[in-house]
Amino acid sequence: MGKRQPAYLPDSRIYSCTTCHSHLLSHQSIVSKAFQGRYGPAYLVSHVVNVTLGTKEERMLLTGMHTVADISCSVCGTRIGWKYLCALEESQKYKESKYIVEKAKIAKEVMWDF
Ligand SMILES: [Zn+2]
Incomplete structure (x- = not known):
């Protein structure tokens, strides 16, 4: 089994996996926080x-x-959400190739500097 080096994000405001703390997304990639995932609140990323x-x-x-x-x-x-590949409704097309990430599956990294 090949071991892959996890990617690191250059941003200082990072959300990582709650299970293994790998970087998953940066704060500036969040498009909306008003989404609903399978288990509760979710982000569109x-x-x-x-x-x-x-x-x-x-x-x-x-x-x-x-x-x-x-x-x-x-x-x-750990399953953290899903990717929108295609939306049927014209009004939902903006979501294509974006991701839904369950809020419960990610945590803010403590390196946030203000
Ligand atoms: Zn993980």
């Missing part, structure tokens, strides 16, 4: 690192039919 894309599937969500794929932390395998 434009860019993530250290994630593995799962199988593509059609999923009926509150906002209509979407083609999505689950995303998991590539280090510990």
Whole structure:
């Protein structure tokens, strides 16, 4: 089994995996915090690192039919949300190729400097 070096984000405001503390996204990648995941509040995010894309599937969500794929932390395998691959509704197209990340699965890194 090949061991991959986890990616590190250059931003000082980072959210990491609650299970293994690998970097997942930076604060500036968050598009919206007003989203709902499978387990509760979630963020819409434009860019993530250290994630593995799962199988593509059609999923009926509150906002209509979407083609999505689950995303998991590539280090510990915890499922952290999903990626929007395709949205059927015109009004939902802006979400395509963005990610939903469950708030409960990520934590702020303590290196935040103000
Ligand atoms: Zn992890």
